[in-house]
Amino acid sequence: MDRRDFFKFGLGGAGLTIGESLTGSSDSDSSLSGNHEFDHPWWVNRLEEPKLPVDDRVYSRFNSRKNVFGSMVKYYGMKNLKELRERSQKKTQRYYRENRPGYRLQDRALADAGWVISRLGGLNRGTRSWTRNFVRTPQQRGVEEYKGSLGEAAHMIKAAARYFGAATVGITRLDRRHINAKERGKRIVFEGVEEPYGNKEKLVIPDKCKYAVSMSVQMSLDNIACSPTALSSAGSSMGYSRCEFLVAGLTEFIRGLGYVAIPSVNDLGSSVAPAVDAGLGELGRTNRLITPEFGPMVRLCKVLTDLPLAVDKPIDFGLLEFCKVCKRCAEACPCNCLSFEDEPSFEVKGPWNNPGHKAWFEDSPQCLAYWQESTSGCSNCLRVCPWTKKDKTVIHQIIKGASAKIPALDAFFTSMDESFGYGRQRSARKWWDLNLPEYGVDTTQGKG
Template sequence: MIPRKQYVVERPGYEVNEEEYRRFPVHRQAFVTVSEEDTGEKVYMGWIEKMQASAQKNMMRNLSGRTVVDYAVNFGANTVNLILGEYGFPNSHFLKWDPLYIPEPMTEHPVEMEPEKLTKLVKETSELYGADLVGVTELDEKWVYSEDHLSKPFVFADTPRPRETEEAFEIPKSVNRAIVIAVAMDAKMIETSPEVTASTSVAVGYSRMGITAVSLAEFIRSLGYVAIPCMNDTTMSIPLAIDAGLGEVGRHGLLITPEFGSNVRLCKVLTNMPLIPDQPINMGLTEFCHQCMLCAVHCPANAITKENPSFSGVCENNNSGVKKWQVRSSDCLRFWQQNGADCINCIAVCPFTYGYEWSQCMECVRCDTTHGCALHITTHLREKHGYVKDAYWWERPTINPLTRKGL
């Protein structure tokens, strides 16, 4: 990771209206609302039928970037994701909240170790299991979903172990830390969006993040602590990643990191392990996104706003009470259905995905470099720490291959 020292701030960059904010239910996610519109049932994956129908048409027409081979590679890349967590349903498949294969005696006696050493061990082990970035934060309950897609609530309870009952998902009150992990995707593949190859890179990211979260949770349980592995379930990923110092949120509503921009997938492990939290960062992203419109201009669904951040949501998929750029998520998902594959245009065109090149200056509505351009500074740091090479102003930097330690 790029050292965070120069970026660290006391408070996260977002603003919350505590009187207005309410915990968000999964059944208001676009995946659920669009599925319900299409099928009449409150399901999570009903939306995918229309996307698969479009995919069939693409394959029959043998369209470039949407051939049978392209889709075959995509389906293979998504296999581990579906095996591990079925797109992140809580307490299901390998995302079970109980230990999977650990001998029971190992789960009963927490290993005693200084928090500093324990935190270092967890981060190093996360990298061994596939994490490209990892941070720790106190678990803020406001970022835990209020209910799942079937309206079963998530509650904090006086229970030693996490469990699911007929009435609720019960998280122990002792679970007060979130380990947030980012897995980088292939930028060259993302660049082909909205073709299937870009969607394949996302599928690989989902599969890798599932492997990492499940492996890390089992490791933590083996040390005698509680661990809840999460993909897209249980908690919101982006605000926890911001709290853990991994990055800031951009105009497109995604996390942007100093190392990879928003070209990452996020997963979490919730735990009662006494870890030392990281601090949030400010790399000047909010100011940059105010003047850059690339993601909004290149969104085929017109789902990304060109307006200023707001506390008020613009559709039922938004949660009012947090000041941010509001995204029409259901419009985005409807384009996926028409396209026959995920669309990642917003990540592909974001200047932070590759780093600075001169033509990006022409996309800014104004240039404010009073404290230096955030993109310039980040690109310099990426080159210094080995994430890119040949970062010349007149051409796109070359992204160095990832050097993962393990899985």
């Protein structure tokens, strides 16, 4: 039986029954009706607290120096690092000589070029400057700052975020513990000031910035499917450039309303934690966010603001239970860096993790070392995740809904997904012949 037949005669029939009964129950459940057009599919529940707990005695602000990029020499040793880089360079040259698909000049040039807009910004720099760029203030226009109810303001911000390229957007009260304590040698502090500012020692966030707008940007599945090659890296780099455009646009918009806005992509603090709080998704076995709409195929960014906004709640779509039995990301990891433990835990793998939150922590130095070994980065854990799906066929919606509501089916769905060949590496040579949509992503996906 092939995939089509299976859907037609097999689970398709059973699935429709499950789907109908689940859909039926959703109508009467007011907690699922959510807040207007940006809400998730019907099978997603809102919760008061994220499912994975935080230990308040331990969880605190992270020094970004401890992540793998900040402490390479410490985690690998100078000698190993040098050898790793030399090996990587030699391999890169060999791949050029072999004209190996996914590692040719055009593949690598695409991956590099994908960074083009991202490179215009950094922590309080360029497109991510903490001060107004060019937008005119209400004062300059001779009017008062924007005034709307919390709900109206949130509605407006979400519309603007979508317009600037967000796939999904959520709002949370800012948990300051998610903001790095230190970055690029500067302390990040909160002070009772009107405007954010920076000097040689510190970066200052005004106390009044109490909200975080968390946003996801889709990555091209056709690119990530080619992991681990330069074409999958192009999926990441393009995602970063689109995040850059998104946060730059949204911050200028908020400033134009007369409020403070601080843009952030990878800098400033965790992008994953506020996304969990704002209900964009759940933390998965990858130790990354998995969304109901796009699975793990999203990059994340955020904007901090003092514009008063209605906030969203965290979500539950059965992901935690799913990840407990699936483990495909861990199996597909070429450097064994992901956890195979059944349960997430407070126990960190090393100083590169921030203790005090429950997760499936990963061995990050192994992951980054493999980026060198592969010569082009890696996204295997994203490629194989059963939540990574391109189409929005009814059957996938039904399966996602069934998984959200009936965890006992998770193991079955995982094995079916694998036997149907989902998640296999695709041809990097053929990528160039695909008739891709804009930015390589289907922007109508996830809205069904």
